[in-house]
Amino acid sequence: MSANPIQVRDLHKYFGELEVLRGIDFEVAAGEVVCVIGPSGSGKSTLLRCVNRLEEPTSGTILIEGEDITDPEANIDQLRAKIGMVFQQFNLFPHLNVLRNLTIAQRKVLGRSDDEANQVAAAMLERVGLSDKIDEFPARLSGGQQQRVAIARALCMNPDMMLFDEPTSALDPELIGEVLDVMRTLADEGMTMMVVTHEMGFAHNVADRVVFMDGGVIVEDGPPDQVLGNPQHERTRKFLRAVAQAEE
Amino acid sequence: MVATTRAARPWWKRVGLGRLAMYVVLVLIVLLFVFFADFEKIQRNFFDWETIERMFPDVITIAAKNTVIATVLTFAIGLVLALLLALMKRSTIGPYRWFASGYIELFRGLPALITLILVAFGLPIAFGWDIPGGRLGQGVIGLSLVAAAYMAETIRAGIEAVPRGQMEAARSLGMSRANAMAFIILPQAFRIIIPPLTNEFVLLIKDTSLFFVIGTTPASRELTKFARDFMTDARNATPLTVVAVLYLLITLPLTAMVRRLERSASRGKR
Ligand SMILES: Nc1ncnc2c1ncn2[C@@H]1O[C@H](COP(=O)(O)OP(=O)(O)OP(=O)(O)O)[C@@H](O)[C@H]1O
Numbered sequence: 130m131s132a133n134p135i136q137v138r139d140l141h142k143y144f145g146e147l148e149v150l151r152g153i154d155f156e157v158a159a160g161e162v163v164c165v166i167g168p169s170g171s172g173k174s175t176l177l178r179c180v181n182r183l184e185e186p187t188s189g190t191i192l193i194e195g196e197d198i199t200d201p202e203a204n205i206d207q208l209r210a211k212i213g214m215v216f217q218q219f220n221l222f223p224h225l226n227v228l229r230n231l232t233i234a235q236r237k238v239l240g241r242s243d244d245e246a247n248q249v250a251a252a253m254l255e256r257v258g259l260s261d262k263i264d265e266f267p268a269r270l271s272g273g274q275q276q277r278v279a280i281a282r283a284l285c286m287n288p289d290m291m292l293f294d295e296p297t298s299a300l301d302p303e304l305i306g307e308v309l310d311v312m313r314t315l316a317d318e319g320m321t322m323m324v325v326t327h328e329m330g331f332a333h334n335v336a337d338r339v340v341f342m343d344g345g346v347i348v349e350d351g352p353p354d355q356v357l358g359n360p361q362h363e364r365t366r367k368f369l370r371a372v373a374q375a376e377e
Numbered sequence: 378m379v380a381t382t383r384a385a386r387p388w389w390k391r392v393g394l395g396r397l398a399m400y401v402v403l404v405l406i407v408l409l410f411v412f413f414a415d416f417e418k419i420q421r422n423f424f425d426w427e428t429i430e431r432m433f434p435d436v437i438t439i440a441a442k443n444t445v446i447a448t449v450l451t452f453a454i455g456l457v458l459a460l461l462l463a464l465m466k467r468s469t470i471g472p473y474r475w476f477a478s479g480y481i482e483l484f485r486g487l488p489a490l491i492t493l494i495l496v497a498f499g500l501p502i503a504f505g506w507d508i509p510g511g512r513l514g515q516g517v518i519g520l521s522l523v524a525a526a527y528m529a530e531t532i533r534a535g536i537e538a539v540p541r542g543q544m545e546a547a548r549s550l551g552m553s554r555a556n557a558m559a560f561i562i563l564p565q566a567f568r569i570i571i572p573p574l575t576n577e578f579v580l581l582i583k584d585t586s587l588f589f590v591i592g593t594t595p596a597s598r599e600l601t602k603f604a605r606d607f608m609t610d611a612r613n614a615t616p617l618t619v620v621a622v623l624y625l626l627i628t629l630p631l632t633a634m635v636r637r638l639e640r641s642a643s644r645g646k647r
C-alpha cells in the first residue's frame with residue numbers, strides 16, 4: 130500500500146476567536162499537482178502553512194508520508210526539510226549571496242560538505258536558468274529571478290513535495306511567465322505540488338486537481354475542467370466570475 | 378507669489394526681525410567677551426604650556442590607554458551579556474523572560490554610579506571575593522552590567538526589525554530555531570543596529586569617567602581621573618582642556634561614522 134504523501138484530516142485552526150479553517154479533509158497523491166483557489170481570507174495560506182507547521186493546527190491530523198506532524202514528538206526540522214516552501218515575498222536571505230542562500234540549509238540541516246552543497250546549488254540554479262547569478266546578492270535580482278532562486282533554494286534540500294503560496298502575486302506581469310515556466314517544468318518532472326494561486330491559466334493547464342476554498346472550508350474539489358469549467362456550486366461560479374472580470 | 382514679492386522687500390524684512398535680533402545678540406556677546414575677558418588669565422588657566430608639557434606622555438600612555446581599553450572591554454562584555462539578555466527576553470520559557478526583563482529594568486533604573494560602587498565595594502563584602510583586574514577590572518564589570526541592559530533593548534529591537542518571513546523561510550528549510558537565529562536573523566539584526574551600537578560605544582567612552590568613584594591607583598587612572606589629579610597638582614585647569622581634546626579626538630570620528638552609516642542606511646531603504 131502506498132498512502133498519499135499529504136493527508137489532512139478534520140483540520141481546524143483558530144486565531145483567537147476566529148475560526149479560519151473549519152474542518153478540512155483532503156489528500157495529495159504522489160506526483161499530483163493541486164491548485165488551491167479562493168477569495169482573500171478564505172484560509173488558503175493558513176492551510177498551506179499548517180502543512181509544514183509554520184502554523185500550529187488547533188485540532189486534526191496532518192500526515193506527511195505517513196508521519197503525523199502534529200505529534201509533539203515528531204522531528205519537525207527533518208520533516209520540513211522534505212517539504213519545500215515558496216513564499217509570495219520570496220524571502221531570500223538578503224545578507225547572503227545566491228550561492229550561500231542555496232547552501233546554508235544544506236550544510237546546517239543535511240550536514241552536507243561545502244563541496245557537495247556547492248555542487249547541488251549549481252545544479253539547481255541551472256535548473257531554474259540562473260547559473261550566471263550565483264555570486265549576486267538578492268537585492269540585485271529582479272522579482273522573477275528572486276522567486277526562481279527561492280525555488281532553487283527549496284529544491285536544494287531534495288524535497289519530496291513543494292508548497293507554493295501565491296508565488297507570482299508580488300511580481301510585475303511581465304515576470305510572471307518565467308516563474309510559472311519553472312513550476313510547470315517541476316510539475317512535468319513529477320514533483321508533488323500544492324499551489325495557492327490566482328493564475329487560472331496555470332491552474333487549468335498544469336493542475337491535476339483544483340480545490341476551491343471559501344470561508345475556511347473546501348467547497349469544491351475536482352479536475353480543473355470540472356471546477357473551473359463546470360463548477361457545481363454557486364460560490365465557485367461567483368468567485369470565477371469575479372476573477373474573470375478582474376482580469377479584463 | 379512669495380518669489381515675486383521677495384526681491385522687492387527691503388533686506389531687513391527679508392532676513393526677518395527675529396533672526397536679525399539673534400544676530401545682534403550674538404555680536405554683542407562676542408564684543409563683551411572680547412572687551413572684558415582677561416585673555417592672559419584664560420591662557421594661564423586653560424592653555425598653560427608648561428602644564429601641557431608635563432602631562433605628556435603619561436596622559437597618552439596611561440590615561441588615554443586606560444580609557445580606550447576600559448571602553449573596548451566594557452563594550453565587548455556588555456555586548457555578549459546584552460545578546461544573552463535579548464535572546465532570553467524573546468524566549469518561550471517564562472522564567473528566562475522574567476529574569477531578562479527584571480535585569481533590564483533594574484540596571485536601567487539605577488544610576489551607573491550606584492552599580493559601580495556595588496560591584497567594587499558591595500560584592501567583596503557580600504561574597505568575600507574581588508573581581509580580578511583591580512579597580513579598572515571592577516569598573517569594567519560594573520559598567521558592562523549597565524551597558525548590557527541598554528544594549529539588550531537595542532539588540533531586541535534589531536531582531537524585531539528583521540521581517541518575519543526570514544525566520545519562516547529558514548524554518549521551512551528545516552533549520553532549527555537556534556540555527557535560524559544565529560545565521561539568518563542575527564546577522565541582519567546587527568547590520569540594522571550598527572549605528573545605535575556605535576552611539577552606545579561613544580556613551581561608554583564618556584561613562585568610563587565615572588570610574589573615579591571607586592578610586593584608582595596611579596597606573597589605573599583613565600582620562601578624567603588623570604586630569605583631576607593633575608589639576609590639583611598644577612593648580613590650573615589646563616589638564617581639563619587637554620583631556621577634553623583627547624575625548625573629542627576619540628568620539629568625533631565615531632559620531633561622524635554613525636552619521637554616515639545612518640545616512641547610507643536611510644538611502645538603502647528608499
Ligand atoms: N497570524 C494571524 N493572526 C490572526 N489572524 C490571522 C493570522 N493569519 C491569518 N489570519 C486571518 O485568517 C484568515 C485567513 O487568512 P489566510 O491568510 O489563510 O487567507 P488567504 O486565503 O490566504 O487570503 P489571501 O488570498 O488574502 O492570501 C484571514 O481572516 C486572516 O485575517
Ligand SMILES: [Mg+2]
Pocket residue numbers: 173174175294295
Ligand atoms: Mg494567502
